[in-house]
Amino acid sequence: MHNSVLLALWGGLAFILYTVVNYVREERRHRRNAEQLGCEPAYSTVSKWDPLGLRVASTFMAEFKNFRFVPFYKQRMDGIWAKEGKIIPTMFQVVGTTPIIVTVEPKNVQAILATKFKDFGLGQFRNKLFNPLLGTGIFATDGEQWAHARAMLRPQFARDQISDLDLEETHIQHLLQHLPVKGDGWTDVTNIQPLFFSLTLDSATEFLFGQSTNSQLFNLPNHASKTANDPTIFKDFPLAFDNAQRITSSAFPLGETFYPLKFGKEFRAQVKICHDFIDHFVQQALTKEKTPAGTTSSGKQKFVFLDAVVESTRDPIELRNHMINILLAGRDTTASTLSWVFLELVRNPAIYAKLRAVVLDNFGSYANPRNITFESLKACSYLQCILQESLRLYPVVPNDSRVALRDTCLPQGGGPDGSKPTYVRKGTAVEYPFYIMSRRKDIWGEDADVFRPERFDGRKSGWEYVPFNGGPRICIGQQFALTEAAYVIVRLLQRFEACEGVGNSWEPVEKGGYGYVRWDLGLTGCPADGVKIRFKEAVDS
Ligand code: HEM
Numbered sequence: 001m002h003n004s005v006l007l008a009l010w011g012g013l014a015f016i017l018y019t020v021v022n023y024v025r026e027e028r029r030h031r032r033n034a035e036q037l038g039c040e041p042a043y044s045t046v047s048k049w050d051p052l053g054l055r056v057a058s059t060f061m062a063e064f065k066n067f068r069f070v071p072f073y074k075q076r077m078d079g080i081w082a083k084e085g086k087i088i089p090t091m092f093q094v095v096g097t098t099p100i101i102v103t104v105e106p107k108n109v110q111a112i113l114a115t116k117f118k119d120f121g122l123g124q125f126r127n128k129l130f131n132p133l134l135g136t137g138i139f140a141t142d143g144e145q146w147a148h149a150r151a152m153l154r155p156q157f158a159r160d161q162i163s164d165l166d167l168e169e170t171h172i173q174h175l176l177q178h179l180p181v182k183g184d185g186w187t188d189v190t191n192i193q194p195l196f197f198s199l200t201l202d203s204a205t206e207f208l209f210g211q212s213t214n215s216q217l218f219n220l221p222n223h224a225s226k227t228a229n230d231p232t233i234f235k236d237f238p239l240a241f242d243n244a245q246r247i248t249s250s251a252f253p254l255g256e257t258f259y260p261l262k263f264g265k266e267f268r269a270q271v272k273i274c275h276d277f278i279d280h281f282v283q284q285a286l287t288k289e290k291t292p293a294g295t296t297s298s299g300k301q302k303f304v305f306l307d308a309v310v311e312s313t314r315d316p317i318e319l320r321n322h323m324i325n326i327l328l329a330g331r332d333t334t335a336s337t338l339s340w341v342f343l344e345l346v347r348n349p350a351i352y353a354k355l356r357a358v359v360l361d362n363f364g365s366y367a368n369p370r371n372i373t374f375e376s377l378k379a380c381s382y383l384q385c386i387l388q389e390s391l392r393l394y395p396v397v398p399n400d401s402r403v404a405l406r407d408t409c410l411p412q413g414g415g416p417d418g419s420k421p422t423y424v425r426k427g428t429a430v431e432y433p434f435y436i437m438s439r440r441k442d443i444w445g446e447d448a449d450v451f452r453p454e455r456f457d458g459r460k461s462g463w464e465y466v467p468f469n470g471g472p473r474i475c476i477g478q479q480f481a482l483t484e485a486a487y488v489i490v491r492l493l494q495r496f497e498a499c500e501g502v503g504n505s506w507e508p509v510e511k512g513g514y515g516y517v518r519w520d521l522g523l524t525g526c527p528a529d530g531v532k533i534r535f536k537e538a539v540d541s
Pocket residue numbers: 138139150325326329330331333334337391395396397400401467468469472473474475476477478480481482
């Protein structure tokens with residue numbers, strides 16, 4: 001045999017030997033670590049016929065495509081619990097060769113998000129995936145970079161700054177232009193979901209940049225005359241932002257090796273429109289004289305988020321990164337929450353009537369509103385219960401995850417009864433699907449799937465209720481979102497005394513559904529088929 005072939009053979013053998021020895025050494029090290037920590041293996045869903053989880057991955061992809069992934073994932077876990085005759089909150093699975101620990105155990109969620117915060121991060125893959133659109137902003141970084149972004153952004157969410165309800169009222173008025181009342185006292189049947197997305201985009205851009213996209217006005221039939229002077233960039237941005245997010249989330253299932261396949265010419269064009277839009281304001285903020293941005297009707301100086309951040313950094317790329325991340329966080333989340341709230345309100349006329357009575361009692365009528373403030377909205381218990389119950393049944397981030405940044409363990413899930421700690425190797429993904437945890441019957445009762453806002457009356461929630469996450473990385477926009485959503489609900493219920501849902505389908509099991517509504521799951525989740533609704537004008541409005 002030729003010398004070079006022999007050399008290659010020996011080289012190959014040496015490599016295989018090295019890999020095997022290394023593997024055995026690593027396995028031993030992990031076993032020792034796990035023993036020292038008192039860990040035992042978690043329940044495994046891995047089938048011997050599908051050890052790499054290829055079939056699992058293809059099922060997941062199909063469910064994603066059909067907008068059923070969220071309810072399907074719960075159905076799958078329910079099925080395993082039914083088969084085993086007990087609740088198994090923590091499981092090990094392999095999906096398309098990726099090992100994943102899934103947990104709906106509150107103690108584990110607390111460990112991931114708080115007590116073992118430093119052991120878990122967003123991980124390299126999520127950060128790389130988000131980077132083209134979001135740069136190194138708060139949603140796409142870990143460690144020092146994240147801490148720096150959070151320290152800069154958090155102070156801007158002080159109560160005074162987020163409670164500018166004058167700003168919100170302008171955008172509500174624009175929304176109502178899309179809901180004209182006909183001669184019979186009713187509006188046309190309207191899909192209210194896109195209206196909520198336009199409203200939150202308009203209010204978020206005004207809060208962040210001091211200028212609104214006014215996308216609601218653009219979408220009115222006679223928009224040309226009203227908006228002829230606005231730059232095209234305002235018109236193109238909303239769709240480009242949606243598209244760029246959709247492509248980013250569709251790249252996720254391709255995994256770390258293949259995700260760039262989705263980031264072609266089309267994606268880059270959409271991202272460019274988004275970045276140009278943000279850069280337009282950044283340049284304005286960097287060059288403008290330091291003048292007050294006007295005052296609100298209550299005489300307060302109007303707060304502009306970007307101007308406040310410019311006080312801390314003048315780097316245009318860093319500013320773009322911060323602003324696009326906050327815009328993404330602040331816009332779809334609140335619009336989706338409002339959509340879910342109204343999907344349940346149209347289904348439950350008695351709850352609509354009860355909420356409306358509370359609204360009129362606390363805040364007056366549409367024409368004569370009174371005392372609608374950050375504090376009074378927060379103090380209105382039934383209104384807050386409605387929001388909390390909606391976020392329980394329809395958390396807009398239904399399935400969050402982290403990656404172990406070092407070898408570590410979770411306090412529960414190991415051993416036959418799941419009461420022992422579970423070992424988590426560095427690099428392992430850990431999912432905590434809040435959508436499933438928030439519907440656990442052993443935690444929430446037999447009616448866990450039912451929309452019953454009263455369950456939150458006087459309830460003090462712990463780690464079983466984390467729609468905004470918890471710990472050092474808890475959502476910084478929680479109060480902003482709840483105030484905006486509450487205000488929109490109050491004004492709509494003042495204006496309309498009743499509503500009817502038309503053709504909003506809860507997919508029946510016999511039609512291949514799971515008895516739940518379909519989910520459009522991008523970076524956040526909203527009803528896949530919109531919220532079709534007609535409203536009846538209130539006599540007192
Ligand atoms: C109902 C509405 C909202 C919900 C349910 C929600 C939920 C969440 C969740 C679950 C996270 C954690 C994501 C993760 O770490 O994987 C998060 C983070 C965040 N949210 Fe929200 N959010 C909402 C509204 C908002 C709004 C209106 C803003 C800003 C205007 C905002 C700003 C942020 C930011 C900046 C983070 C990142 C925090 C960090 O990593 O330190 N959110 N949100």
